[in-house]
Amino acid sequence: MTSYFIQAFIYLLAAVIAVPFAKRLGLGSVLGYLVAGVVIGPVLGLVGQETTTIQHFAEFGVVMMLFLIGMEIDPKALWAMKVRLLGLGGLQVLLTAMAGMAIAWWLGVVWQTALTIGLIFALSSTAIVLQTLDEKGLSKTEGGRNTFSVLLFQDIAVIPMLALIPLLALPSLMGGGDSSSHAESGLSLVEHLPGWAHALVVVGAVGAVIVGGYYLSRPLFRYVVQSGLREVFTATALMLVIGIAALMSLVNLSPALGAFLAGVVLANSEFRHELEANIEPFKGLLLGLFFITVGAGINFDVLAAEWGTVLSLGLAVIVGKALVLLALAQLFGIRSSNGWLFTLGLAQAGEFGFVLLTYSVQNSVIPQDISQILSLVVALSMFLTPLLFIAYDYMVLPRYRRSQSDEPEADTIDEEAPVIVAGVGRFGQIVCRLLRANNVPIVVLDHELEQIENVRQINIKSFFGDASRPDLLEKSGIAKARLLVVAIDDRERTVTMVEHVKKFFPSVWVLARAFDRGHGYQLRAAGADDVVSETYYSALELGSHALTAMGVHPLRARQMTWTFVDNERAHEDELFEAWKEIEEGIHFSPRYGELFMKLEGALNNAMDREWEEPKPEDVPVWTPPKAQ
Known part of the structure; x- marks a missing residue:
């Protein structure tokens, strides 16, 4: 041993x-x-x-x-x-x-x-x-x-x-x-077995994996889940894979074949x-x-x-x-x-x-x-x-980074609108749908053909091209536009694009998507009028749900979320100025750390203040979740 x-x-x-x-x-x-x-x-x-x-x-x-x-x-x-x-x-x-x-x-x-x-x-x-x-x-x-x-x-x-x-x-x-x-x-x-019987047994084994995986696995897993023991679920998962591998081996087929088929069958399972x-x-x-x-x-x-x-x-x-x-x-x-x-x-x-x-x-x-x-x-x-x-x-x-000759030619932009949206990935598409739902004319630019085709399928006017190129921006009517939404999935190109627009078209209001706090500061320094982190509000929403799950009333959780946002905004300018010191070469900025801790302290104080209980007629009836 x-x-x-x-x-x-x-x-x-x-x-x-x-x-x-x-x-x-x-x-x-x-x-x-x-x-x-x-x-x-x-x-x-x-x-x-x-x-x-x-x-x-x-x-x-x-x-x-x-x-x-x-x-x-x-x-x-x-x-x-x-x-x-x-x-x-x-x-x-x-x-x-x-x-x-x-x-x-x-x-x-x-x-x-x-x-x-x-x-x-x-x-x-x-x-x-x-x-x-x-x-x-x-x-x-x-x-x-x-x-x-x-x-x-x-x-x-x-x-x-x-x-x-x-x-x-x-x-x-x-x-x-x-x-x-x-x-x-x-x-x-x-x-x-003779050849015909061998074939029947093999077909039967494969059929058993497919049918059993589709019809029998769900009741089995529901039964196991009801026990509330995670280790039993793990044992069941291993039992399933090992059993399928053994069955395939018994009929002289590859165990991997049976496991693959079972995986495909269970691909849409809730488990x-x-x-x-x-x-x-x-x-x-x-x-x-x-x-x-x-x-x-x-x-x-x-x-x-x-x-x-x-x-x-x-x-x-x-x-x-x-x-x-x-x-x-x-x-x-x-x-x-x-x-x-x-x-x-x-x-x-x-x-x-x-x-x-x-x-x-x-x-x-x-x-x-x-x-x-x-x-x-x-x-x-x-x-x-x-x-x-x-x-x-x-x-x-x-060799190819600066060359445009081998890239697909940009579309001819034959339409102008007061709003230009640069980038229609998962972030930009939501912005476009909201604007279109309110009948706001938009022009969409993206350098990924698949994204453009997806947006065109939902009847949003869009053009293929790199929105960070100044010539395409001018053709799309940036000089007459009121608003530019920058939602491209590239940190450096985003900052460069904002700098260019604010330098040559300062009257255009620029809304920019940021990846994190540091990128948001870079965009703000470049001249962006409004910056939103791509995960900020979704994280706040999830945090609100987390508070609710822990027994906090939904309205109070929402108020805490608003307090968090207000607290961030109140200290935003101070943190931005402290960040500039770091960007200008001061690698360690005690002031930034002090301000951040000050923000956390103010946040804790804001959360500790007394809250007024909501009146029953003002909010839906809500029952706290039961403790596990």
Whole structure:
């Protein structure tokens, strides 16, 4: 028992040290886990033969990942993005797999193994790419959205790949000592059945997952929720995923397939978010453990002996995938820097490559020696991914940032209005709807085509173009406008735009959206007449509801909210002047801190004053919530 505790401590300690360090360097958590495994395995030799056994257990994290992916998929949303998902994603997987298969076959590999190798390298790293796009704020760009579409298709494509690989088994590799999981368990419902009966059992199992997930899961979860015990709900969620995986294994199907189908079925369940919250920690831990075992299982003897082959194949994978992706970017009209983001972001192999490699060895499709080399190739391409994003930042973006020639041409603005709204995302759309509902003429500008198309569908006159460009502002009638609403999703462009308008068109009243207090001060310094933080009033509203939930009368909670706003406004000018000192080079401003504490003290005093109880005839009847 002591040895198990020591081994568990080693794995967890390696993850705790390596993963935060890798994240801090911008390398991503997956690479951190891989490095941790390399250090405790081949480098220090702290773990040994138990790595393979642990890897079998940790592979259940992949099943949980596909369950959660299935829960994120809304059929309506999938249909809306069908062109990018099926067209772009499907072509990427197909063309890359064909190219990989052709190269492997040319190198003398049998076609079954070559096809599997092509499928493995058709996948990219969902974990690394999505995390990097979020960190760099590129998720909402055209390149980021198309990248997400392809990654989503790849995640879905893993399901048929896992189903196909056992059909490619090579007789010459069978009986080599690494049997499949079905043989290990000794349990199978279809082992001795004829073909037609085997098919019926498989269809019945899939149907049971879909029907049971839709009709039986809700009563089950309602029954469990009534117990009021969170740990029982967690146990139920794990039971569901494990049971589905076991059922799929009994009919010789991939457990991941059943988990994915169950996730899709439960995507619209009222228990979806609670299920995700309960499964996510186990998924993350098991996947992390899986990647550590992959790193620990890297054979440095093979790397030392075949370093030239590994390096050549790693670069070939990146270059080959980049050529396919660049061609698809041109075909689907993903131009300028977005095309390069799409190309460089997906040009690596992915974490599912390790899963498919392990699965292929277990099912006698890829020999163990080739699998070890390919594992090194996958890991190398993932290690090089941060360098590809660095190349995008420092080589691609500077080339396109100031260039307008490759961008879609702005619309011809043939209408003027007293109100101009710059930016129609989730914030600007509400402003536009309110103005239109009161018959206020508006002109809308946005540089995202999808946002413009969405606004046009609700009959709001809008034009494609970068509202921060002075020439477009002039064409939209800024000289005659009474009001400019700045709601674009970019801090620097917002400040620059306000400065320009107040300098050349000082009579225009400028309302600006701020991200936080500091950004609000910047906009105020730039000349904005009115600044509203995007989360300020929604946070106040939620705070009012929080007070009500804790037993405060709704009217009193509302009065407290108004007091909070009045208190902020009373000290706004003082805080703004103190902030100027910080912006002018005084990095530590005692005055600002003192004023902020003064504001908090005044707020506490205002909240403590006596309140008049509302009269029954003035407010609706309200019953305080019962204490739990």
